[in-house]
Amino acid sequence: PPQPPVVLPVKLLWLIWVFWLYGAIALGLLAISWGWLWWEVLLVVAAYSCLMAAAYRYVFGCRQKLLSRYKQQVLEYHQQNILYHQDLSSNKQQEFSSFKVEKEGLETRLKSAKVELDSRNRLLKDLMSLRVSPNGTSQAPQGVSEQRFLQYLQQYFEEVVQAAEFKIPSSQRSYSADFTVIHSPSGLGIDVEIDEPYAGKSKKPTHCCDADRDMRRNQLFLEWNWIVVRFTEKQVVQAPLSCCKFLAQAIAFVTGDRSYLKQLETEPNLLSVKPWTTREARAMAKSNYRLTYLPGFGVSSACNRVSKF
Known part of the structure; x- marks a missing residue:
């Protein structure tokens, strides 16, 4: 004033x-x-x-x-x-x-x-x-890495089933899913597979990109209205949270539900891995490649796991 x-x-x-x-x-x-x-x-x-x-x-x-x-x-x-x-x-x-x-x-x-x-x-x-449901539980032995990864999946996702078995049409055989993850609100189902480059005992190459066995299996699951996600054994052992984040991203992309992803946003994104050929798998078996990332995870039981059909 x-x-x-x-x-x-x-x-x-x-x-x-x-x-x-x-x-x-x-x-x-x-x-x-x-x-x-x-x-x-x-x-x-x-x-x-x-x-x-x-x-x-x-x-x-x-x-x-x-x-x-x-x-x-x-x-x-x-x-x-x-x-x-x-x-x-x-x-x-x-x-x-x-x-x-x-x-x-x-x-x-x-x-x-x-x-x-x-x-x-x-x-x-x-x-x-219309999604085909499993008709039982597989009796195939599970590796220690899968048991560890199951704990991570159950921590972040509600409906997780291990070793679900699916009957192959016109065949006496069945496919065994390492894990199935269900998104309850939408009913979306994800078949989660863990791929090793070779079998533990026989050293036989597995999950090779130049073989059509996995391709036929993937196609059948897609026809059954399942999403198929394949992780390498090394990814699951060394980056389990990033693997969980990848699944949460897939759920968010398809359904729009980001509730799972919010829990894992701070985790690094999963790095892609180049698929291996049969020749590369044999070389990895010869050098005991799986032993470079499995110590501490029960090497003997993990490497001796019988490959699922």
Whole structure:
């Protein structure tokens, strides 16, 4: 706020007239003592009175101007203060309205996303009703690496089954899935396989990219409405959380459900691995390649695992 000006109080202004009165009397007496005529004394007193009146008017006028300017400044200050508070109130109201609109927009988008996700899951549920279910449990021995990986899968996914068995049409044989992961809201099923480059005892090459055995198996699972995900044994042993993240990414991509992925977002993405040929698998068996990453995982039992059909 503006500071009030320094002016003479009204009481002090009356001193001017006191000085005038004493001055007029003193000049009159002085002029008489000097032998002036009466009209000369009157002229001197009149001139003195005019001078004092001019002085009083000047001082009073300056005082009024300062007070008037101060009142104007105070008035302008109050007007600006009122406008400031009005603008502040308006801005707060606009911010609140903007926040309310954004909140309503976010709620609308969330509701829309939920409706879309529910609709997507219903469509997938209808499609997955045609998915072929396993008809039993395989009795094939499981490696230690699979037992360890099962613990990770059960930690992040709800429906996990190990060694589910599927009957091959027009055959006496069955396929054994290392793991099956089911997304309950949509019914989406994932066949999770762990591939070793060679069998533990016989050293026979397995899961080679230049052999069509796995390709026929994959095609059949796809026809049964399953997703097939193959990890190498080394990936499961050295990066189990990244493998789980890959499965969560697959579920999010197909169903739109990111709830599993949120638990694993901070984990590194799984690095891709080049498939091996039969020749490369034989070379790995000759050098005991699996022993480079299996120590501590029960090497003997893991390497002696009987390959699933």
